[in-house]
Amino acid sequence: MTGARLDLLRKAAVFVASPLVLLGIWELCGRMGWVDIRFFPLPTRILGYLIWLFREDNLIVDILSSMRRIGLGLAVGFLPGVVLGLAMGLSSWARLILGPLVALTYPIPKIAILPLLLIIFGLGETSNVMVVAIGVFFLALINTYSGVSQIPQIHFDVAHVYRVRPWRRLTHIVLPAAFPGIFTGLKLAVGYGLILIVAAEMVAAGSGIGYRIWTSWETYVIIELYACLAVISGIGVLLSVGLEALERVLAHWKGA
Amino acid sequence: MIEVPSRVSVRDLAKVFQDGEARVEAFAQITLEARPGEFLCLVGPSGCGKTTLLRCLAGIETPSAGAIEHRLEPGAPGAEQAMVFQQHGLFPWLTVEANLHFVLRESPVPRQEHDAIVQRLLERVGLARFRRFYPYQLSGGMNQRVALVRAFCVQPQVLLMDEPFVFLDYQNRIVLQDLLLELWQEQRQTILFVTHNINEAIALGDRVLVMPGTAGPFAREISCPFGRPRDVVQLRTNPDYQRIVVEVTQLLRQEQEHSLREGRIG
Numbered sequence: 001m002t003g004a005r006l007d008l009l010r011k012a013a014v015f016v017a018s019p020l021v022l023l024g025i026w027e028l029c030g031r032m033g034w035v036d037i038r039f040f041p042l043p044t045r046i047l048g049y050l051i052w053l054f055r056e057d058n059l060i061v062d063i064l065s066s067m068r069r070i071g072l073g074l075a076v077g078f079l080p081g082v083v084l085g086l087a088m089g090l091s092s093w094a095r096l097i098l099g100p101l102v103a104l105t106y107p108i109p110k111i112a113i114l115p116l117l118l119i120i121f122g123l124g125e126t127s128n129v130m131v132v133a134i135g136v137f138f139l140a141l142i143n144t145y146s147g148v149s150q151i152p153q154i155h156f157d158v159a160h161v162y163r164v165r166p167w168r169r170l171t172h173i174v175l176p177a178a179f180p181g182i183f184t185g186l187k188l189a190v191g192y193g194l195i196l197i198v199a200a201e202m203v204a205a206g207s208g209i210g211y212r213i214w215t216s217w218e219t220y221v222i223i224e225l226y227a228c229l230a231v232i233s234g235i236g237v238l239l240s241v242g243l244e245a246l247e248r249v250l251a252h253w254k255g256a
Numbered sequence: 257m258i259e260v261p262s263r264v265s266v267r268d269l270a271k272v273f274q275d276g277e278a279r280v281e282a283f284a285q286i287t288l289e290a291r292p293g294e295f296l297c298l299v300g301p302s303g304c305g306k307t308t309l310l311r312c313l314a315g316i317e318t319p320s321a322g323a324i325e326h327r328l329e330p331g332a333p334g335a336e337q338a339m340v341f342q343q344h345g346l347f348p349w350l351t352v353e354a355n356l357h358f359v360l361r362e363s364p365v366p367r368q369e370h371d372a373i374v375q376r377l378l379e380r381v382g383l384a385r386f387r388r389f390y391p392y393q394l395s396g397g398m399n400q401r402v403a404l405v406r407a408f409c410v411q412p413q414v415l416l417m418d419e420p421f422v423f424l425d426y427q428n429r430i431v432l433q434d435l436l437l438e439l440w441q442e443q444r445q446t447i448l449f450v451t452h453n454i455n456e457a458i459a460l461g462d463r464v465l466v467m468p469g470t471a472g473p474f475a476r477e478i479s480c481p482f483g484r485p486r487d488v489v490q491l492r493t494n495p496d497y498q499r500i501v502v503e504v505t506q507l508l509r510q511e512q513e514h515s516l517r518e519g520r521i522g
Contacts (some may be wrong), residue, residue, distance in 0.1 A: 177347075
């Protein structure tokens with residue numbers, strides 16, 4: 001085995017071992033009675049409960065409905081964000097017009113808009129999807145804009161000299177050149193979507209991971225709270241690993 | 257000698273950059289003529305506006321005053337112009353051959369000839385094997401060779417070159433200079449080649465124009481009567497070549513001192 005591969009293997013082992021060691025310490029503390037297991041249930045018990053939730057309590061249905069809302073929110077909010085981000089990156093007029101609007105609305109925590117959405121769209125799927133859509137819209141816009149502004153001038157000079165037509169300039173130069181920025185926006189948007197949907201579901205949904213967390217709190221099933229947090233953490237890791245892999249395939253030309 | 261109308265004609269060109277109160281004059285009163293098929297080099301002290309002049313000719317910058325006229329040959333098959341930059345400027349998301357096809361598609365060169373042109377030119381510069389490679393997989397010298405091919409593949413009538421070899425090491429610079437002369441010998445377009453490297457300008461050009469350090473018309477025009485094809489390395493033993501290098505160096509030194517006195521260049 002080569003040194004580089006061994007090194008990679010060692011890093012992977014540490015990556016897995018690090019959280020396991022922490023869980024082990026937690027387990028030990030619980031078993032020795034050093035922490036109150038009413039508030040900090042044993043990790044092995046949480047795992048058992050999690051398996052039971054999947055087997056007997058349809059946890060997968062809640063996971064899927066949360067994921068569906070994130071997906072729909074991305075579908076509705078991301079593309080408009082990219083389009084306006086491109087406009088702001090390419091046109092000083094668009095920057096002038098949209099700049100102050102973005103500066104004023106971006107700092108609002110998007111979850112704070114939820115009550116308003118509930119009034120407009122009613123208590124249901126649309127409100128949940130819209131809160132995600134609004135959140136990811138800003139991340140798409142800001143990261144696309146930043147991606148476009150970082151395009152080296154030489155690409156535009158080449159486009160000019162070789163008479164690249166405006167539409168092709170947009171689709172074949174600006175978009176691929178800004179792609180790393182747009183993809184950063186997507187990675188942030190997925191993470192933010194997860195945060196928003198869990199928060200929204202606590203008050204505005206009858207299903208989903210956030211809804212489950214809220215009902216566990218209401219019924220005081222602390223171990224289910226932990227199981228739900230573990231699920232969210234797992235989803236987050238899977239999505240981020242998946243997106244990293246996708247980025248390596250799509251932006252392989254960066255050569256990193 | 258028969259009077260041939262010039263291919264590129266520049267009259268009283270000036271460029272001023274205005275940024276609020278600050279007013280920076282890149283160059284003024286530039287007048288030059290480049291004949292069809294001529295290899296014209298422009299040298300000048302740093303900050304004299306060489307690059308800006310070329311960018312005006314390319315249409316990337318708009319001149320503040322004066323006129324540029326391209327008298328193109330009607331019915332010529334290729335593009336009006338092409339440009340090679342200091343950086344290769346290849347699109348990193350496209351392979352070598354895709355970069356070439358991309359500009360060919362925008363050019364008037366007939367579609368059915370594209371494949372053959374790309375193949376032939378890449379072979380010419382020894383990169384046929386690398387046609388599916390991405391820019392990040394190639395060295396700086398190889399990428400600049402691709403950039404050179406990109407300019408020639410659209411068969412431009414006017415080729416603008418802005419210190420294209422400035423970032424290359426000595427060996428690569430010689431290789432690229434040879435390739436440039438070979439490719440030009442086949443197509444014989446008008447080349448305007450900007451450099452601060454006096455040896456390079458004299459070895460490559462038919463004529464060398466020395467740009468003034470301060471705003472004003474060209475300080476001097478020197479012709480390089482060495483015949484073609486040339487060997488850019490062999491040329492160094494030529495006493496005429498050596499004499500001209502010294503002459504141009506002196507001229508540039510005067511210009512540099514002049515502009516320092518005027519306090520124009522940092």
